[in-house]
Structure formats: structure tokens, C-alpha cells
Amino acid sequence: MNAKHDTLNADPMAMTHEVFNQARALEDYNAYDSDTALREAVRRHGAGWAEPQLSAHGARTGSAEVIEWGFLANEHKPQFFSHDRQGYRVDYVKYHEAYHRLMALGLEAGIHSAPWAAPRAGAHVARAAQSYLQAQAEAGHGCPLTMTFAAVPSIKLTPSLAKEWLPKILNNAYDPRNVPHTEKQALTIGMGMTEKQGGSDVRANTTRAYPIGAEGPGEAYELVGHKWFTSAPMCDAFLVLAQTGAGVSCFLVPRWRPDGSKNPIQVQRLKNKMGNVSNASSEIELRGALGWLVGEEGRGVPAIIEMVAMTRFDCMIGSTSGQRQAVAQAVNHAQGRAAFGKTLIDQPLMRNVLADLQLEVEGSLAIAMRMGEALDNTTLDPANSHEKLLLRLGLPAGKYWICKRTPFHAYEAMECLGGNGVTEDFIMARLYREAPINAIWEGSGNVQALDMLRALAKTPAVLDTWFAELGKTAGSDARLDKAVNALKQEFTDMDDAEYRARDIVDRLSLTMQASQLVAAGNPAVADAFIASRLGQHGDRNYGTLPRGLDLDTLLQRANPWQA
Template sequence: MNKSADLRPDAMAATHDVFNQATALEGHNLYAGDTALREGVARHGGSWGEADLQRYGEVCGRADVIEWGYLANEFKPQFDTHDRFGNRVDLVKYHPAYHHLMKQALTEGLHSSPWTDPKAGAHVVRAAKYYLHSQVECGHCCPITMTFAATPSLKLTPAIADQWLGKVHARDYDPRNVPHTAKQALTLGMGMTEKQGGSDVRANTTRAYPLGQPGPGEAYELVGHKWFLSAPMCDAFLMLAQTDSGLSCFLVPRWRPDGSKNPLQVQRLKNKMGNVSNASSEVELRGALGWMVGEEGRGVPAIIEMVAMTRFDCMIGSSAGQRQATLQAIHHAAHRSAFGKTLIDQPLMQNVLADLQLEVEGSLAITLRMAEALDHLDDPQQQLLMRLGTAVGKYWICKRTPHHAFEAMECIGGNGVMENCILPRLYRDAPINAIWEGSGNVQALDVLRALAKTPAVLEAWFHELGKSAGADARLDQAVKTLQGEFSDLAEAEYRGRHLVDQLTLTMQAHLLVQAGDTAVAEGFIASRLGSQGDRQYGTLPRGMDVKRIIARGRQDA
């Protein structure tokens, strides 16, 4: 008798059923499920974009779109200096998923919509759409941001703006490695820093030599190097170089107008810890053609027009990272049980999740308020608010995001550190925005420089805070204390980070008071103003309406 037939290996192999696991968070509407975003868009003048944002929220929650983000990071950019015949090509090759994401962003107008259709709420709606898009994948957003941010700088020289902006604003994407003259849609990048200077761009050694008449809009050849050039497949780059009159700004194309290769030569791609879908490079300029943008010797003010916008997008992108991390943590906690109870119903987990959501609420509030200011730069008060707001907001939000991502990862546990979960990518990407476009110290020093040059910026900040005077005694006290800090600016540089911390926290608290959700405003003020500022996530004081706060961040609430 053959007893092996009775062993039934198929039954023995079934060791367990899969249960008590969260489902993949996909097939949902990222906009419809985001209470803070929907309320913020309406509050800051973007209600007219509601239908489009609802549509795009559904696009960004689709499984195939989410998969593009994973693939663009799994298959990193590859670089070829020459083609097989020996011709210099400086070609960066990307996975098709990267190109899908780029085309989607550009056809949605994330690089141009406020410039091509300026109106009240244009920057607010664009910020909201960028916020949704960044949650899918943030690396490819770098060239989108730079293309968007270049417009104010290019407009400094009308001859260049007239020639370039039509194609820069076009809602299309052409990834071919061909001259800009052969394309109908262009992307732009930026090259500022050099080995010896970093953030101290006035130490740059790259030189620019006029090919004929010098001055704005005229042709020069640049000789030197750039230590960081992000998105080297952009069609042209704003760069800084020295002339006889000092540091000046230039638009440098990858190809010359006659179709020959511009000697802007990529030396290598950077091997980064995060932002890996986006290529970053070192380049040498061996007589590269460029046209002067802005006045000669005024390169820093010219390129700062671009940097202000890129810092604003850092605020949006890091806020989006916080939102996606919190969304994943809440989704997991709603579908996972431990010790006889669903995680989302356990008090200590509620404390953590509510705290994560409060961070998102504060980050989004100040970001959308600055978007509103951008929509009204014809108002001097809004200009002053924006001058401080991009530096303050970029500093605070980007610095808070890495720890926030880690805390959300911890909520998920072991699954949260697996590479097929989005949290490891969010965690690796989080420090990048804090360093790029000016590190924390650079932002703090920029705030102090703005205060010294234009004292009215601080008056505008406190004028905005004054709109919430009397609404909460703790906020009133925090504002009063902050005013006292600025009445004595002894050792201001040493205290720079502390001052910026308090500028941000009081503004976030004020904006959340104005937003009108009592649970959110109370939770934020009770946990973040005064002596509560230095704390871990999940240490909210007693009496907070944590269930209501969590519900605002829950996709299926």
C-alpha cells in the first residue's frame, strides 16, 4: 500500500491565512479625502478650481500612477557621455515611468498655470495640484519647480522672455536630446553652487566673456564648473558667473542655436540618498554659450527671483510628504489590530496620529497663505509677507518633515521599512528639501538680512498675526513674547533659528485659529506654543479632541 498518497502536501503547505493586514492605499481620491486641503483652497481664494482638483485628486490616487512613482525610483537615471560613434551627447536615460510623471505634470500646467492664466487664486490652485502630484513621487518635481520658478527671472530681460517663455509655458513634454530650437516645449534648470563656495555663491569662480557687446540679453561664453546641476536634461539653465562688473546671471542652453553641442559637459551624476528618480550632476563649462539675464553684476538679485519660487515649492513638496506619510499611518492603523483592539482606537496611537495630522495642518496652512500672498503681489503688504514667508516656511516645514516621516513609519512598524512601502522613499526624500535651495542656517540668515534691509517685513508679519488678537490667550502671549525677542536683537545671528521657529509657530497657530476648526487650533496651540515646543510626537496634552483631528486626515472618513 502506497501511504505517500495520504500525505496531501498541498494541505500541509497551507500554513496560515493572511489577515489583520492593511490593504494597499490606492484607487482613492487624494483631494476628496483631504479635509484640510479642501478647506484651505476655499479659504484662500481657489474655490473656482474645485472641480479640476477633484478630478486630479482621483488621477493621483490611481494604482497605475502610484506605480510610476515606485518604478521611477527603482530604476535610477543612467548617464552616457558619448554615443557609440564617439560624439559628445551628455545623455541621461530615465525609466519610462519618469517620463510619464513628467508629461503628466507638464500637461497639467504645474510649471506655468499662474503665469499663463493669472487671476485670484491661481497660485493657490496650482499649489494644491502640486501638493497632490508630489504625493505620488517628488523627485521628478525638481525640473517642474525650476521651470515654474524661472519665469520671474527671465522676465527681467524682455528679449529673452519673448524668445523663451512661449515654449517654457507650453503644456507639453519633449524629452528628446535635441536643440531647444527643434522643440515646442522646454524645461529649465538652475546651476548656482560651486565646490569652493556652496551657498556662498559670491565665491564663484566661473567666468563669463562677452562675444560682442556686453549687457542684458547679450551672448557670452562661460568657463568654469558647477558642483550641483539638477535635472541635467533640462533644455537650458540659469547660472551665475563672474564678469568685469561682478557676479551675473546667464541662461545657458544645452545645445547652441545652430544645432551644435554647447560645451556644457556633465562630469558625473551624483549618487544621492534620496530624490533618486531625479538626476543631479556636476558640470564643466568649456566656453558654453549663455545670454545675460538681468543687469550685469546683479546676478544674485536676478536668480533670487527664481530661488524665492523654488523655496515656495519646497514648502509645498515637504507639506505633501507629511500628508502622504500621515495618510499611510492612519490607513494602516484603521486596518490593523493589536492586543484586542484596532490601532486607531487605542489612546496612545490616537495621540501619535493626531499629532502627525496637526503637523500637516500647520504646514499646509502657512503654505496656502503664502500662495494667497503670491496671488496678490500688487499689494505691498502681501509682498512683505511673502518676503519673510518663503524663508520662514521653507526652513520650518522642510526641517520638520524627516522626523515626521520616521514617526509615520514607526506607526506602521516592520512593514513601514520595507522598500515596497512608500515610507522608506518619503523618509529618504525628506532631508533633501531641507538642504536644497538653502539649508536651515541659510534661511535663518536670510530672514535676518530681510529684517535689516526692510524692517517693514516684520511689521507686516505682526500685522497678520494681529488678526487673531484676543482669540486665544496663549497665542497672544506667544506673540507678545516674540515681539519682545525682536525688541532686542543682540546676538541675533546666534539666536537666528530660535527666532525663525517662533515666527513660524505663531503664524501657523494664527492661521489655524482663522481657519475655524476648534479641535485643530486647540491641539496645535496647546502642543506647540510656549514650553511645549521641544517635544516628541505623540505627547499631546490631555483633553484634545484627537478623534476629530484624525478624522480630518483619514481617507475614508
């Protein structure tokens, strides 16, 4: 009977279709070598020496294997177990193996450690580029990578803690075991600042810290209270804010006590988030948890601001990374798909949209990498006042603008893929869900705008520094000069400054992006950016570029398959 069936011919009526006019999957490509804007920024800002390792990392993060890890880590969300099978309290979060592989990839590459362990010209820029590549494969696991990296300046405020903790924090290895930090050689650090009644207003926190014996930096305290957002709960320790008699103070709180017993940090639940789902964020209660004072009592906000400054920089990098991946996916689709007699990449209106999306990446990367260079300069020379003041204004301005632009950017790129873009089989749906996260994490838009005003009020020299940086390209483009002069006029009248803060920070960001692109030396990119962002087209939807721009250059730079 089987032989008879084997001789049957398929019924032609059963052949409904063949697959054609579909773009190839964007995988097994080199995410670094194909990114002209990134390669130019790396060289321009002093990290050309890192190109071999960045190329290797780009090949790895662009591989089908690592891309699949990203899908699996998001499909299989973290699971929380409050107790083990015998009934002991464990507060354990279980991740899919793909998440652990992504973490190992990032930690072994030194994304959390390189600029601190081996400071040199371009070290922060190289590390930012590596993080930018890693986040394109999957963004959620970047949270503990970032927090571990960003915790270093805060922990350094207390030498006794730094001596004990930093060698293991800076170790390029990953140990996910649920064991005390004393039994590990590699550690990760999380953060717990916000409480349900305060949010960004951390001075409203109610968590209390009580000295166990002696008081002061590095001494032991017990913390009692709660945290509304603590990421990621399986880190080995957390920087936590709590009230002492002197005010808000910062503490390093380990997940296990040094004697091997469980520190009473009790996870109440994991947050059910719209995006960033591979990364566990939790609500916790501190029931007499051991913690060591970081910095001085009552100086918790300045202590943890050391960490927040770095996490805000990584928000800039992470959102720019999402923009790049969104454009790469859109261009890949447009190259492999035809409609109405033409390949999509050759359709005039689609070319306008894609080129405009690429311009957003160009501007975001330009300002972010300039801040990376400033981090390098201040790391190597803490007395460099220009770079230090540039960061003070550049981090809130850049974080605000880039992160604000990313959700709309992700949506527009998703639309380029049509129906495929909204299905979970494609990465665009995940990029869209991820896009608002960085705009909210580490201070929402209003917080960044108000921080800009705070910087102006406390350190007026930041504004002179900003315009000195813009002055480096003065006279290069009349449209840019006009925009800078108009911005200067804004600061001659600071009435209703809080009401106007978003408009001011918008213009600070846009003029700096334009100036950095002029300095980068590609006339086609700078001209298109200035024409579309600083002129009458500045407030319109994507795909409204004026006529006469060099779209061929922009689309070539967006192409993820370019040699």
C-alpha cells in the same frame, strides 16, 4: 501521470499561514477629495473655482497606476552616458519610462505654468495644491517642474529672452527628446548656481563669462568653469551664475546652440543621492558654453533670487506634501491592523501619535497656502506692499520650519507601520529618504535663518507686516496672544542675533501657523495646535498631546478614505 498528480490533496503541513490583519494598500483613492485640510485651504485662499480639476488630479495621483510609476522611477535610477556608440560626446541622461510619464502628467496639468499663463485670484494656490497632490505620488520629478515654473520671473527680466523662450516654457506639454530647443514646442529649465568651493556662498563662484560681442542684457557670452550641483541635466536650458567684470551675473545657458550644435556643457557625473533618486543631479563643466545675460551685469544674485523665492515656496509645498502622504499611510495602516485586542486606530497612544502628526500637516499647509495667496496678490497687484513684505519674511521662515520638521515627522509615521515601514515595498522608506532634501535644497536651515535676519536689517517694515498679519487674530486665544507678545519682546534686544536666529525663526513660524489655523475657523484644530505647540508641550516628541483635545476630529481629517 499528470492525472494522478491532479487528484492529490495538498498536505495540510504545507499550509503555513493565510494573510490577515494586514492593511489594504493605499491606492485608487482620491487624494484631493479625502483631504479636508487641503480642500478648506483651497477655498479659504481663493481657489475654490479650481476644485473640479483638483479633484480630477487627486483621483489620478491616487491611482494605483500613477503610484506604481513612482516606485518604478525610483527603482530604475537615471543613467548617464557621456558618449554615444560612435564616440560622439552626447552628455545624455536616460530615465525610466515611468519618470517620463510623471513628467508628462505634471506638465500637461500646467504645474509649471498656470499662474503665469493665466493669472487670477487663487491661481498660485490652485497650482500649489496640484503640486502638493503630484508630489505625494513621487517627489523627485518635482525638481524640474519647480525649476521650470520658478525660472519665469527671472527670464522676464530680459524682454528679448522672454519673447523667445517663455511661449515654449509655458506650453502645457512635455517633449523629452534630446534635440535643440529650436526644434521643440515645449521646454524645461534647470539651474546651476553652486560650486564646490562656495556652496551657498555664490559670490565665491569662479566660473567666468566673457562677452562674445556686445555686452548687456540678452547679449551672448561664453562661460568657462564648473558647477557642483546642476539639476536636472536633461533640461533644455539652465539659469547659471558666472563672474563678469561687474561681478556675479545670471545667464540662460541652452543645452544646444541655436545652430544645432552641442553647447559645451559637459556632465562629469551624476550625484549618488540618498533620496530624490529619480531626479538626476549632476556635476558639470562649462567649456566655453554659450549663454545669454539675464538682467544686468553684476546683478546675478538679485536676478536668480526671483527664481529661488519660487523654489523655496515649492520646498514648503513639497515637504508639506510628504507630511500628508506619511500621515495618510500611517492612518491607513492603523485602520487595517489590530494588536493587543484592538485596532491600532483605537489604541489611545497610537491615536495621540497620529493626531499629533496630523497637526503638523495642518500647520504646514496653513502657512504654505497663506504664502500662496500672497503670491497671487502680488502677481495681480505688484504694489501690494503688505503681501510683498509678508512673502519676504514668510518664505524663509516657512521653508525653514516646514522642511526642518519633515524628517522627524516621516520617521515617526514610519514607526507606525513597524517593520513594513522600513522595507522598500512600502512608500514610507522613500518618504523618509526624501524628507531631508528640501531642508538642504535652496538654502539650508542656517541660510534661511540668516536670510530672515537680512530681511529684517534691509527692510525693517517686514516685521511690522508680520505682526500686522498676526494681529488679525489677536484676542482669539490668550495662549496665542501670550506667544506673540513674547515674540515681540525678542526683537527689543537684537544682541547675538545670529546666534539666536534659529530660535527666532522657530517662533515666527509657529505663531503664524497658529494664527492661520485660528483664522481658518476650526476650533478643534486650532486649540490642539496651540496647546501642543505654543505651550509647555512644544518641544516634545510626537504623541505627547495634552489631554482634553478633540482627537476624533483630527483623525477624521487625517483619514485618506473619508468620503
